[in-house]
Amino acid sequence: MFAMRNDALDKFDLKLLELMQQDAQRPVAAIAEAVGLSVPACYRRMRRLRASGAIEREVAVVRPKTLGWPLSMIVLVTLEREDTRTMDAMMAQLRAEPEVIEAWNVTGDFDVAVKMIARDMESYDDTVRRLFLVNERVRTFQTLVVIRQLKDGSPIPVAAD
Template sequence: MYKAGDDLVAETAKNGIDAIDRRILRALQEDGRMTIQALSERVGLSPSPCLRRVRALEKAGVISGYGASIDQKAVGLPVSVFISIKLERQRAGNLDAFGAAISRWPEVMECYLMTGQFDFLLRVVCSDLEAYERFLRERLTQLDGVASIESSFSLGPVKFSRVLPL
């Protein structure tokens, strides 16, 4: 069945996002709980076309989800550790196996496949140094194919943003 918004989804997927979409995305990044009424006023559209655009951006995968930003210290996870991992071999199977293993661990907040000296960069959060040591001993060092692990402890964020510069 054809829906009126399908043309907008197809156009968004084909041509990318326009200036109005960018205003919508900027506003939603700042406040994802904003009502459609407030959003439409902020971007200069009436509510119905604004809602159609939001739904099209969601359907096209530009908006991948909504969530709350949680202060990690407030929930008892004040320690951030950046871990550089070098694998023994950089074959696709080894890279995939490592990625599959660490993606099951809730302490790993981010993981990036890297170029350069190391193969992966992880950001891990934990409650204290003992918790990090347990993570290191019981999980990370137990993985096959890990050649080296280098940990750097964050003293604190200088800048942290989830808002893309649109």
């Protein structure tokens, strides 16, 4: 699916997106009232936003500590080569790793940034050895251990025209 262009979104769509980012479990009737639409009209718009890809997905965000993952790290990786085959293989490996919860191909001094979690430093070390130390695709990597999360996955700002 392709996401809707921003200029295809009217003020009702923008308000729906703003409210749904705050609480996707909010009853449709409450959203409809806040937006100024009837419940059926609101429901149709929400369904269209989902179908178009404007709403990528709706999930429950669970704190890693709740499930026994108290450590978070950002790992910055420089690859041995900057070609499509190397990047595709690295990203496939990262996607398959449960401890890797986000990964990005980035610009600058590093090629890949990885957000990962660990149960303890020993399990982190095991994962890093497997993913980066013995990986022929990796030239260097640097780990930043997260001390405290200052801001979590915040809503995307909704621009009002």
